[in-house]
Amino acid sequence: MAGIRIEGNVSGSIAEVSTSNHLKVFTEVDAATKSAFIGGTRMFGENDQGLLTGVPYITSPEIDEDYRLRVSQDMILDEEVFNYTAQNTGKHSYANTTLANTWTAGQMTTNSGSITTVNTGSVFNTYACFPNPGTQTLSLDIEMGFSAAPTSNTFIEFGLGIPSTQLVAPADGVFIRMSSTGLQGVISSNGSETVTGVFPLTNGTGTWVYTPNKRYQFIVYVGGIEAEFWVDDGNETYQLGYIALPAGQGRICMSQGMQMFVKHRIVGGAAGGVVQGLIGAYNVRLGGSNVATVMSTMGNRIYGSYQGQSGGTMGTSARYGTITTGNEANPTAAVPTTTTAALGSGLGGHFWETPSLAVNTDGIIMSFQVPAATVNQAGRRLVVRGIGLTSYVQTVLGGGPYVTEWFLAFGHTAVSLATAEAATTKAPRRLPIPAFTQVVAVTQAVSTMISQPGGSYFDLGDAPIFVNPGEFIQLCCRHIGTVGSTGTVVHSVAVTYGWE
Numbered sequence: 141m142a143g144i145r146i147e148g149n150v151s152g153s154i155a156e157v158s159t160s161n162h163l164k165v166f167t168e169v170d171a172a173t174k175s176a177f178i179g180g181t182r183m184f185g186e187n188d189q190g191l192l193t194g195v196p197y198i199t200s201p202e203i204d205e206d207y208r209l210r211v212s213q214d215m216i217l218d219e220e221v222f223n224y225t226a227q228n229t230g231k232h233s234y235a236n237t238t239l240a241n242t243w244t245a246g247q248m249t250t251n252s253g254s255i256t257t258v259n260t261g262s263v264f265n266t267y268a269c270f271p272n273p274g275t276q277t278l279s280l281d282i283e284m285g286f287s288a289a290p291t292s293n294t295f296i297e298f299g300l301g302i303p304s305t306q307l308v309a310p311a312d313g314v315f316i317r318m319s320s321t322g323l324q325g326v327i328s329s330n331g332s333e334t335v336t337g338v339f340p341l342t343n344g345t346g347t348w349v350y351t352p353n354k355r356y357q358f359i360v361y362v363g364g365i366e367a368e369f370w371v372d373d374g375n376e377t378y379q380l381g382y383i384a385l386p387a388g389q390g391r392i393c394m395s396q397g398m399q400m401f402v403k404h405r406i407v408g409g410a411a412g413g414v415v416q417g418l419i420g421a422y423n424v425r426l427g428g429s430n431v432a433t434v435m436s437t438m439g440n441r442i443y444g445s446y447q448g449q450s451g452g453t454m455g456t457s458a459r460y461g462t463i464t465t466g467n468e469a470n471p472t473a474a475v476p477t478t479t480t481a482a483l484g485s486g487l488g489g490h491f492w493e494t495p496s497l498a499v500n501t502d503g504i505i506m507s508f509q510v511p512a513a514t515v516n517q518a519g520r521r522l523v524v525r526g527i528g529l530t531s532y533v534q535t536v537l538g539g540g541p542y543v544t545e546w547f548l549a550f551g552h553t554a555v556s557l558a559t560a561e562a563a564t565t566k567a568p569r570r571l572p573i574p575a576f577t578q579v580v581a582v583t584q585a586v587s588t589m590i591s592q593p594g595g596s597y598f599d600l601g602d603a604p605i606f607v608n609p610g611e612f613i614q615l616c617c618r619h620i621g622t623v624g625s626t627g628t629v630v631h632s633v634a635v636t637y638g639w640e
Contacts, residue, residue: 224451436638451517459486476503
């Protein structure tokens with residue numbers, strides 16, 4: 141029976157067989173130098189089908205020298221949803237000349253007063269700077285719209301970089317610029333700009349035009365040798381344009397620690413009409429990273445360490461009395477109670493105690509309520525990983541001696557330690573801290589430390605305390621022995637915590 145004859149269509153050469161009548165093929169060792177002749181599948185992925193630019197954007201994954209597929213994850217560096225009514229001064233800087241921003245429940249609005257006057261502007265930016273190392277990709281996703289079509293002499297710029305002052309172009313970075321001609325991508329290297337031209341419409345032709353008051357997700361990618369600009373209109377995500385590394389530049393932009401910013405400026409003449417920037421949220425991510433981090437650490441990075449949260453009270457979360465000219469005014473000492481935060485509220489800080497609490501009675505020293513979840517303030521769980529305590533005599537004590545036992549109370553839905561467990565309320569959970577046990581001498585002298593043999597720090601290790609929005613956490617004590625009568629004891633409390 142005749143076999144199948146295999147020969148080349150052009151060369152006419154016949155395929156050979158081995159002495160065992162097996163078809164000869166290239167082996168694995170031939171693959172590196174003769175990849176065109178081996179059987180196999182090459183992997184490619186489509187980032188964008190090219191509806192706007194006219195050119196599909198297709199890339200292949202990467203294999204390292206040990207034959208491993210290179211994979212990674214996005215690392216969240218910052219995120220903000222503008223669902224509150226005042227600037228978060230802990231995270232963001234804001235400067236303006238006449239033209240002003242406002243914060244309302246749902247968005248931040250630039251040019252809220254509908255100004256058209258020349259030489260007016262505002263700049264909003266993060267205090268934090270975000271890295272762009274190696275082959276990783278730094279990206280900004282921002283949900284944003286505009287109240288009207290572009291108008292003359294008005295520029296709205298948003299992206300990553302060094303924003304500079306409110307009336308001049310960003311000093312450095314990668315950003316999108318809205319001007320009277322439309323939207324375009326810009327890279328600036330120490331003030332030297334390269335632009336995409338106005339973003340195209342379909343197949344690289346026409347002009348991409350936004351619908352006034354519609355929110356889009358604009359995306360800016362910053363790599364080492366390329367910048368990309370994308371938009372998601374709610375139906376599909378499109379690549380609007382890109383800029384390859386210009387000749388003579390070592391990187392896409394000179395700064396390698398970039399802030400997120402939104403700038404609105406009217407320069408070169410009075411604006412030809414009113415347009416406002418409407419910003420709902422933003423997110424900054426680092427792609428290509430395999431850095432591992434726990435949620436509470438990531439929360440501190442995003443929401444701020446040891447400070448108030450967006451939509452809440454700004455400044456430190458610790459109790460430090462009144463701060464004047466950089467110095468704390470000493471708190472007023474008070475007798476702790478079982479039902480109130482008589483010594484003041486704060487997540488750590490200074491608490492001044494009059495030690496006449498009845499013996500064998502629980503008293504609240506430090507008290508803090510985790511902000512409740514509202515439409516204007518995100519609900520975040522507090523994660524406590526440790527607590528430190530140091531105490532000293534500020535005014536000579538009368539009475540005593542006594543021993544102070546310490547415990548943490550947490551999870552209760554009202555300030556009182558007597559809060560009952562019920563369908564809609566929670567009683568405090570209690571965790572004793574034997575290491576904090578203190579020995580107070582009879583009529584102990586001023587400026588002496590309270591003996592604390594077990595140490596001054598309680599490490600919760602891999603079993604941290606979680607406190608939900610609206611719940612309390614309190615450092616509490618109980619005196620055992622002879623009641624104190626007069627004097628003041630100062631407690632300095634440090635809490636190690638994060639937000640989730």
